[in-house]
Amino acid sequence: MIRHFNHESLVNAAKEVDERQMELLIQNLSMSYGKTKIFSDLNATLHDGGLIGLLGPNGAGKTTLLKILTTLQKPTKGDVLIDGTSMIAHPNVMKNLLGYLPQQVPYFPNLTAGEYLNYIAGMKGMKAKEARRETGSLLERLHLADTGHKRLKDFSGGMRQRVGIAATLLNDPKIIIADEPSTGLDPEERVTLRNILGELANDHLVLLSTHIVSDVEAIAGQILLIKEGHFLYQGTPSDLIKRSIxxxxxxxxxxxxxxxxxxxxxxxxxxxxxxxxxxxxxxxxxxxxxxxxxxxxxxxxxxxxxxxxxxxxxx
Structure with a gap:
């Protein structure tokens, strides 16, 4: 059953989700543009504590699904529930919990990593003292503290992605959605990014959308395989391999x-x-x-x- 909330209870709902294992339920989700059907009647149950790999060929509907999950678009039909709360009816519930890592991280080329993160923290409404503390901690955690006054335009692709992850983690989101984040990275940078997302999945709900199977092979606990607008498979990587023997x-x-x-x-x-x-x-x-x-x-x-x-x- 979908609960209905006023503003105060929405804030309390987000706090409750923050304190226990989270359930994200995709329920009969459909999306069409005019007569063009992108996907129909998608159903899945996702939990935190393990990385979820969203796999599928180009054009399968992955990007459209992510737009709905990140509140950038409303579905034609169906709902997405966070512990029973509709994020379609109440998008702020998701916005308060979400960290989004796009394929191409937007950045200002003449800013340093610290300056960029402080700017993003301000956009997220963080207080200056809290923003400086979190920015310093994330720069250390993601091995960016020694970049000093180096400008983002001089960073490698992998370093920019790490800055993007740091920006995603500001304000401690509980749901992290990454859309094809390894595109254009060299093998070493891809492994580093994969390891970071795998580590974050221990205490976050991490959904990684990709068409590169090796990006999820070592770290995904669950796979959603989408083809032509339908979930073809939902389960563990090991079970999919077992079925292929x-x-x-x-x-x-x-x-x-x-x-x-x-x-x-x-x-x-x-x-x-x-x-x-x-x-x-x-x-x-x-x-x-x-x-x-x-x-x-x-x-x-x-x-x-x-x-x-x-x-x-x-x-």
């Missing part, structure tokens, strides 16, 4: 005219080439392999994800 095969490339895969077939995402000490192997995601001598191998999360998207794996 028996559908991933490996066999060597042959040079004979009867080569098991054509060049066109190698372009399919369900097939990949792997270099082994004994030569190049083909890994194929299929119910039945093309080559009778193929051996079953344990799937990776990426292979399980691709198999689910392509309908090879029954969900």
């Amino acid at each position: 028996g559908h991933v095969w490996e066999y060597p490339v042959t040079t004979a005219d009867t080569s098991p895969l054509t060049a066109k077939q190698l372009e399919e995402p369900t097939n990949s080439l792997i270099q082994r000490p004994d030569g190049i192997q083909i890994r194929e995601i299929a119910k039945t392999p093309r080559q009778p001598q193929a051996r079953q191998v344990l799937p990776s999360l990426e292979e399980a994800y691709l198999g689910a998207l392509k309908g090879v794996i029954s969900l």
Whole structure:
């Protein structure tokens, strides 16, 4: 049942959520633009204490879903409840709890990290003394304290993302939503960002939207897999892998005219080439392999994800 609140009770509701495990319920959520349906009847239950990975190909509806969860857009139908309180009817409940990390962190190039964070703290309504204390603490925590008078325009992409995370964490939000935050980062910076989000998930509700499976493979406790406007899978990464066992095969490339895969077939995402000490192997995601001598191998999360998207794996 959806409760209705006046202003004072909304503030108290946000405080109550702050003191116990949080439940974010996506309930029959639908979104359309005119006759174009983005998604329909999405349902999911999310809790804090573990990172949730929102996976899906481009155009699946991830960005639109995040716009609704961050109160930037209202759905056509359905609701999002925070411990029973409708954030669609009462968006301030979410705003009081939310930290949002966009794909491209907005910044002022001529400010230092400290100056930028103090500016963001002011926009969040924090008092100057509290803002300085939190800014200093976050700069230390995210290994930015030694940047001194260095301007943001001279930061690497990974450093700017860390500044973005610091800005997200100002005023101690309990829900953190990150939208494709690793785009454009080098491998070392991606691992650093992934580790930070994984650490934050211990005591926050962290939702990471991405189409890069490796960004959530090591740290996600739950996966929401969205395809063509529907949740195709909800569960743990290990369970998705378990369902994929028996559908991933490996066999060597042959040079004979009867080569098991054509060049066109190698372009399919369900097939990949792997270099082994004994030569190049083909890994194929299929119910039945093309080559009778193929051996079953344990799937990776990426292979399980691709198999689910392509309908090879029954969900």
